[in-house]
Amino acid sequence: MEKNHTRKLTMAGILIATGVVCSPFSIPLGSARCFPVQHMVNILSAVFLGPFYGFSMAFITSLIRLMLGTGSLLAFPGSMCGALLCGLVFRYTQKLSFTYLGELFGTSILGALAAYPIATMVMGKEAALFAYVIPFFISCIGGVVLGAVLVAAIQKTGVMNYVLNDKSRHHL
Template sequence: MHKNINTSAQRIKKMVVAALLSGLSYALSTMIIFPNMAPFQHFVDVIAAILLGPWYATLSGLITGVARMSFEARPATSVVSILVAPALAAWLYRLTGKIWGAVLGEIVGVGVIGALLSYPVMKYIYGLDLKHFYYYMPFFIPSVVVGSILGGLMMYTFKKSGQLKRWQKLLNHQ
């Protein structure tokens, strides 16, 4: 019984942190504007991947993507990469134990896989006349590189100060 209570408490902590990170990502994306870029989504995705793991990081990104689609009239590309990138970032972080693993996972997940997955969604569902399957890569890569590196630098700063380990312990990171 005690283990179930602890597991429930850990899930609630992770849900709360995922919701807070979603709000932070949405707020930063609306207040700090770069033309055709959303680097703070990727900044927060790296943080979520390291702190929360694949499921809750993906949930956090999905909440942000849906909010951006709903309130800012963003296209489905806001959500398509979220289905891959945070999970890949978290998986590579767990595999390597290194912050750069999360950064690389986010970059590949959005800049390559997410961009390629966005092509059929936008071409066949939205009916856009897109000539090449790699159409979104030049748009996604600058944003994801900037945001992921910033997120990685922030997490590296937290690691050096000892805060990362403290947060991971608090969230029962595995």
């Protein structure tokens, strides 16, 4: 049990570091910064670590990026909603296509709607309720494609079956 916990924390740390280090690769769209790598990380965390690791990792990555000046407050709702929803979808369906759609819906719709009060009340921006749906969708679709390609490559190596079977063996 301890070995698996250490493995999950190590993988989470590597994925958080990937999200932070790749934060210069963002696309500014209005007051939002589109960050496709975070969505790829969300998918990997959903598949290999679970929804609550993914949610926590999205928060930590957003916080570090905000402190470094490479992210904005809008990263919190988008990344966290997407990570939680795609993680829950994968946990309960075990279907990758639904997981990808969960990330897309969680970020583009739920995260964008949750970003509205942050943008208007906290950041003082003028925005319509659905103002962030298109920018978040554009950011997310790129990350979903990256995540899908990476998961497909991992599946071909057989590592995915090993990790997923190891999770079920330890009831995690």
